[in-house]
Amino acid sequence: MNKSIMIVGVGGQGTLLASRILGAALLDCGYDVKVSEVHGMSQRGGSVVTYVRWGEKVASPIIEKGEADIILAFEQLEAARWLEYLKPDGKIIVNTQQMDPMPVVMGAAEYPEGVIDAIRAAGADVETLDALPMAVEAGTAKAVNVVLIGAMAKNMADVDKEVWLKALRESVPAKFLDLNLKAFEMGYNN
């Protein structure tokens, strides 16, 4: 049976790197893997989503409503936006960071209150973490994506931790490796 993970967030948060590391780790485990990315206009601070699917043989690279085993959300509102894509028995991992979308910046809308509670009330299995301070502690706010990869890794029994670390080493520049390994551990041990 094929499995699916969606990585959702705000353009610029580093969701693409997360999906690439996940793809590399799964391929290393011997699975057939497909990853679908968003480039171009949608990346400019908009809502972005990346799909990762794996199994013995994968046909479609995309995930539809009710199909994701895990959703990794880089931001609260994005978690709520994409919740429809989660399987009824799936798990959603949410970074509690809030980023105001333009209608909120302009004062045309309010950032909704109680997003996490609403996701839980919808019946989802939710895990939350506050990845931004962890990333800052690891060395840079930019490592939020790697903290979240760590949190995802903890929830994926079918990939060994060593495989994740290898994929991470092959995906980030050497001079930032220590910082990223630290960020990964913080998410993993959260």
Add this chain to the structure above:
Amino acid sequence: MKKLFLGNEAVARGLYEAGCRVVSSYPGTPSTEVTEFAATYDEIFSEWAPNEKVAMEVAFGASVAGARSFCAMKHVGLNVAADPLFTASYTGVNAGMVILVADDPGMHSSQNEQDSRHYAMGSKTMMLEPSDSAECLEYTKKAFELSEKFDTPVIIRLTTRVAHSRSVAPVEERVDNGLKAYEKNAQKYVMVPANAKKKHVVVEQRILDQIAYCENGADGLNTVEYNSKKIGVITSGICYQYAKEALGENASYLKLGCVYPLPVDMIKNFAAECETVYVIEELDDYIETHCRKYGVNVIGKDAFTLQGEYSQSLIAKVILGKDAEFMKADVNIVPRPPVLCAGCPHRGLFYALKQLNVTVSGDIGCYTLGFSQPLGMIDTVLCMGASVSALHGRNAADPENAKKSVAVIGDSTFIHSGVTGLINIAYNATDSVVIILDNSITGMTGHQQNPTTGKNIKGEPANAVSLEALAKAVGIQNVIVVDPYNLAETKEGIKQALEADGPAVVISRRPCALLKTVKHNPPLKVNADKCKSCKMCMKIGCPAISMKDGKAQIDFTQCLGCNVCSQLCKFGAIE
């Protein structure tokens, strides 16, 4: 070693393995990465051309010279390159010539949803359509063989989901057969009427030969897979993957790797074997129309949409009547449209335009986002270069308009096709004001060099077009340069251009804030004691600024210290 290839990366690998020697392209989502990856192979001469027409003509010249050649573009880029395409189909090639066109169903990053398969039919050019990265690599190599076999350019059509998905692709060594000898042959290469009439006969015969080849499976490009014959699916590209996911072995498949020309008997025979036959294709009813032309009864756009992307769940719903179960969070999901980045130099320019209350003829690039609120400063967007020519048209129709309207166009788009419009303004004399947003890079497609940046595709030093000298050379005497981080200077520069007699060019010059070479100031902070909550700083629509507990607040993870917001604060609260 197994590796996940982006579809576009796999095409580039195919170019390398096929011994391709010359690649010329203009960037355009979702095609851009093919050429970026091609440029990583030293064996390939790769370049960013000023536009798609130039790129295709470069590929044509390289083919005539005896090198396997290639050009890539997005769907609307093929409109620009349509002129060489239709006649290159007549001349044919010397060494193989392959053209990649990437369509964007769902318009992730495009201004329309056109279906490039019509171009293959219109120009009578063979077209292949892969469905994953392995096929991207395989079909690219195949395309060169077919180009040489049938003496024709061959088009590879991708869609966004194939171009921008990663899957496994096996690799092989490069085979380079060297330059093929060039022989002068006016009947073949000089398309004057007398020669072209004879070549048209050749083209029509070529299509018949290609159809015969396709009827026999086109060396594995067209495949039949029989499972349950209750449902038959005729499909190609990414839709094949969606159909397989949705229907698995509950359907039989005719997968068309070659979408022009299409086989006739192969389709008839497949349809005769199956109870109900669906054509599953995104965008237009291209394969469906072909089936109907030959009396094959299929279900196509009666059941499926002409718009947007398809998916496995859409197919499951239409054919199997299956609805997905899903949960929903009971909160107000505020939309999150794309915005100009924090620190984007275009923001200051659009704010200055807003203060001047002008009409803005817009163009294609990141700055198209200047249309959205709270800036809301673009009135029209059509296609590459149209900002300049359409402004001239407006001003020709209504000369009063010239004093209160401008065109905005990026540096790369200006070189692509804005310069011709500017020549028209100078020659046919309207008092038009053209603002070139020079951010020293092609931004929207992800930072490609262009003829104004002083670097080539590999980042090596190259000739840089001087926009000032170019504007003057075509006859625009009034050229003003402003820094869009300086609101007063920018507003004053544009005002001068509008008030002066004659046409003017304003160059709004500041590199893209995301360029690695750009140094940033430390993030700004709001002094809550000084903040009077007037929300002036919110008027520029910077994603780093928000109101928290009644006071403005700046997100330190996003702010690049551009200081545009601080110029708006009357209370000196932004430090």
